[in-house]
Amino acid sequence: MATDASLLEVEALGCRRGGVWLFAGVQFAVAAGDLLEISGPNGVGKSSLLRILAGIAPPSQGQVRAHVRTAYSGHEPALKPRRSVHAELDYWAGLYASGRAVTDALQRFGLDDLAFLECRLLSNGQRRRVALARCWLADARLWLLDEPLVGLDTAGRDALMAAVMAHLAAGGAAVVVSHQPLDAPHRRLVLAA
Numbered sequence: 001m002a003t004d005a006s007l008l009e010v011e012a013l014g015c016r017r018g019g020v021w022l023f024a025g026v027q028f029a030v031a032a033g034d035l036l037e038i039s040g041p042n043g044v045g046k047s048s049l050l051r052i053l054a055g056i057a058p059p060s061q062g063q064v065r066a067h068v069r070t071a072y073s074g075h076e077p078a079l080k081p082r083r084s085v086h087a088e089l090d091y092w093a094g095l096y097a098s099g100r101a102v103t104d105a106l107q108r109f110g111l112d113d114l115a116f117l118e119c120r121l122l123s124n125g126q127r128r129r130v131a132l133a134r135c136w137l138a139d140a141r142l143w144l145l146d147e148p149l150v151g152l153d154t155a156g157r158d159a160l161m162a163a164v165m166a167h168l169a170a171g172g173a174a175v176v177v178s179h180q181p182l183d184a185p186h187r188r189l190v191l192a193a
């Protein structure tokens with residue numbers, strides 16, 4: 001149930017894709033400090049739900065009310081291949097105009113040594129760190145992360161979860177689609193087929 005502290009409210013949400021109802025009647029709220037995992041079998045509509053929450057795709061029914069800025073990171077971090085990491089973050093910092101500095105983002109996410117490497121040359125774990133740095137640059141209270149742990153080794157998973165936990169501790173919240181267990185206290189929304 002939504003409260004005054006809700007960052008996001010979802011009411012009676014339904015999603016129909018390709019003539020098929022993926023889900024209907026989805027209802028939840030997200031408050032500061034919440035980590036909400038969305039889980040369920042392949043193809044049930046988890047990524048579709050996250051895209052609706054991000055405002056990238058329309059719902060078929062119901063409502064999403066975001067009361068704060070959101071930052072979305074898709075299943076495959078979309079980075080311009082020929083841009084350097086620094087240039088990529090600089091581009092997004094200009095769009096977000098949040099006042100957060102690229103140099104801080106590079107330092108926080110361990111990207112200093114990669115700053116002038118083209119994004120096409122990054123490893124999977126490094127790409128995911130850049131994607132998270134981009135979320136941080138947006139200064140968004142709510143992060144929407146699609147499969148952020150895929151392909152990460154233990155150190156990469158620990159670093160990513162530490163960044164998410166720091167975000168929660170600073171009054172943020174995160175909704176995470178994941179097939180892998182989140183190594184932190186969280187609520188779970190299971191989409192059933």
Ligand SMILES: Nc1ncnc2c1ncn2[C@@H]1O[C@H](COP(=O)(O)OP(=O)(O)OP(=O)(O)O)[C@@H](O)[C@H]1O
Pocket residue numbers: 017018022040041042043044045046047048049
């Ligand atoms: N625009 C679209 N048109 C037609 N079908 C679509 C569209 N978008 C998604 N789908 C279908 O909706 C279903 C749900 O896709 P989605 O990516 O949301 O599932 P998911 O739960 O995230 O799956 P996975 O766990 O495999 O990543 C799939 O069958 C997919 O093919």
